[in-house]
Amino acid sequence: MNDDKCFDTVAKVWQKRIEITPNSIFLAENGHHYTYNQINYLVQKQEKRLLSYGVKKGDIISLQFELDVEGIVNILACINLHLVINPLNPHFDMDEVKNLVYRFKPYLIITQQSERGRDTLFRLNNLTNYRIDTYEDCKVFIRNSHEICLAKEKNETNNPVVILNTSGTTGVPKGVVLTNKNVLSAEYAYNKAFNVNNHDMIAIASGMYHAIGFHHGLVSTIIAGSAMAILRHYSIDNVVDLIKNEPITFIDSVSTVIYDILFNATDLGKLNRLICGGDKIQPDLLKKADKRGIPLYNCYGLTEAVPCSYTPQAYFEQHNHMTAAIKPMEGIEMRIINHGKVITTSNIQGSIEVKGPVIFKEYLFNSEKTKSSFDDGWFITGDNGHYNYDHLLVIDGRESDKIIRGGENISSQAVEEKVKHCQNVKEVTILGIPDVRLGQRIGAFIALKDKNQPFNKQTLIDELNNRSVDKKFWPEKIWIVNSIPRTANGKVKKYILKQMVEGEK
Template identity: 40%
Template sequence: MANSDELLTASAFPMTIAAVWNQRCRQTPQHTFLIQNKQRYSYEDVNQLSEEAGNLLNAYGLVSGDVVAIQLATNVTAIQLFIACFKRGLTILPLNPHLDDEETSSLIKKMAPTVIITKSDGRNSLSFNNQLLNDYNKHIVRLGQTDLQIMTDEHHQTKTIVGNSPAVILCTSGTTGAAKGVMLTNQNILYSELQFNRIYGIQDSDVQVLPSGLYHALGFHHGLISTILAGSTLVLIEHYSPDTLKRAINDYGCTYLVTVPTVIFDIFEWSTRPKSLRFIISGGAPLGYELLRTAWKLAVPVYNIYGLTECVPFVCTSPAYYQMKEGQLTGGYPIDGMSVAILNNQHQKITQTNQEGRIMAKGPVVFSGYYHDQERTDQVLSPDGWLDTGDIGHWNADHALEVDGRSKDIIIRGGENIPAYVVERELQQYPNIKEAAAVGIKDKRLGELIGAFVVLSDPNISVTLQQVKQFLAEHNVVKKIWPERLIIVDKLPKTSSGKAKKRVLIAFLKSHPSSFYRPMHLSSGDDGWGVTSMDA
């Protein structure tokens, strides 16, 4: 295990992911790397598969720095393509297979990849006859047992990127606006995961199960790269369901997973705890105290990590701090080599505890910029390397960082700015509210009213707006943050990182005005509320 003193600068390991992969294959070639559908693949097996994928890529005349978009589910085929790209210095653009047509068109137009790879079975948005893809030549090829659709742009010219070419471009989730392409170098990624493995003691004997997609940092960084560095084993789940996850953990003796709170709720609904599961690491969305209380009761540690796609992760709840606080915490400390500051409205550093301000981060895991978007890069990244996270937080009594919410997620009621996260935080203290998302509802008199979408812990026990208000009054919560509309839903529409899609909620309220005036129960077969229809 690497010593933290050796990791104070990214130059401490001027290696690439390709070099780390080659070293891993030399050291433990026969150790199991991947498990999918009961089939095991050693590091040497996957290395051979990556050579086959490399031969396929070679046919398209790609050069170092070209962008290869890959839209595949979490499977062996995707990983063999990823490793083939690493070896050739190609930049990977992993895309969510569940993007809708509008999101897909926007991303392809903005990123302009040299090559697009997806399955040819029509399951992914890019495998449909998308009009924007008319500029690409389409080919159906076979890689192993998988038929792929490969699209190439004959008129593409490799665009020069100042500094190191990114190893990967990860797309931000885009809860309130268009997604951005986050450029991350080999050093950004390796530094992050060396620290991650050190803090949580990931060893070659560990078996991680991966319910997240490889297009998200939870899957790409903490799933794929962390496993390669540790020489451990990764169990792939191509299509997530709670039952599939449970079978994978029990069948393969999985020791941990890195996921979002929604999946953790699924695990805690099982009647028995999987014996092999040592801990869970949560990222992507805030942890609620109901979940933390349940985790402590079940003796399944849930450690919180905080970061952005632009900075993966830079604050972690260590196992020691978790035990010290008996699991009732979401705070953590910066990883070695990272500087974190909280600024007030005058851009001065806050050093006192329990005073909120804007979270800033600087160090070796901070991204190099947004792809093809210098203007937005300059808005968040200062010339001296400080990243404005856009999040609000404070130092707690232990001087650990607590994240409170997004600075731009504001409801303006009667001229007063009300942070949505404050409303959500208080609502989640209600005994039967599992999740909450607060949004502004247009109002002629006040500008906006406070609307709250909530998911119940027990749907069989009713919750009314009046009951919620009474609870908040009894707990001395100031009246200005009480919700004025309550909409009960079976699940919230979420991004791939587990954050509520506020723009979807606001759009729903616009199209369903009756929901302003009476409680509603909504259900949807799609976690993003974007594929299947809903009936109120």
């Protein structure tokens, strides 16, 4: 971040934007356009409501909204009041939400009634330690006391502005605490890398609970003085209509959305670039983008480091649009570690580590996990990679058992836990299966208790459904094996299972 911006907060950047371009279009939703000033008017009204609930600087405020104007207004109102927002995925099941509330103890929880029944918090009529208020289509849970305050630094830029939830191999959501400095340094670098300016309009398909939506949608737009178009409910038909009816110049999303656009949108309108984050870009997707005549750039990062690297335009052109190799963004350092040594030569795989101002502050109330995630100041990403002959980084895949399906992190252990309790399952191992649209799908390798009893994918899904297991944990492809191959110390030989998958291609 430049020296003159080192004391900025997201709140200050918003106020500066209101002063500079109050009448420019900021937001488009369902054909309605809102200027920066019009949104700010709604933000100020919401600030008064929040103050009436007794909020204090540094309070955690959980927000569970679909991607709509109301949710964005709430986020900006919280930011202006120096509250720490914790956006909740409306797709979270009740156990996930209750786990977060129990651990994070937010002072306020504002939840919106969902049109599609995903109102996991709205449908609660009571919550321990909270009283309830309602307004319009929202329900507010107000905690009986202020137990947590995260505003501890005199320099506001070092105070938290957002807590994004991410799941690791355990499946339990972790709270990634990001400061004003983390977020702003990331988005100044992002805008420079992809030349985001005030002539742009981005289409947002990811909710504000996702790093892409919050960082590259909301904050990037405010910094650039550009505009964003939002979809409350994602479908490719809605995206196609948006591209047709709005001057969308770029889209940053997960591989699933990029796939849908390239394979289903006949008219790309004013789109001049696509950016894919959240997963490794499959070669077939790059080929399709090249055939459609639109550049598809890689933007690699994690919730803890959003973003940290990108495919430079000049390099992309030099390699005929068929590369996802990346270099660090401005202010970022990256390295590859193999057996404790820093790798500098080409084609030697190792663990990717990152350092710089975008790196998160901590995992909320989990100092042990925070400490173990760093190697002498370098954040351990959990991804493997290697340098190519041009010394750009190529992402090879995850070290952990995390599956990234359509940009969503799914714990293979969590899926295994659901499947292993099915009646005829003796043992199970879950793998991420490469998929051009979703990045990965959930594959299950199952050894049966009774091999004579009929068992197939539908049998498994029916049983999981009857046990009210959330659909995101349902395997999408299964292999019936005599036994799960293991090493002498009991570890699964996943390379053998991967060979089975590759043998079917």
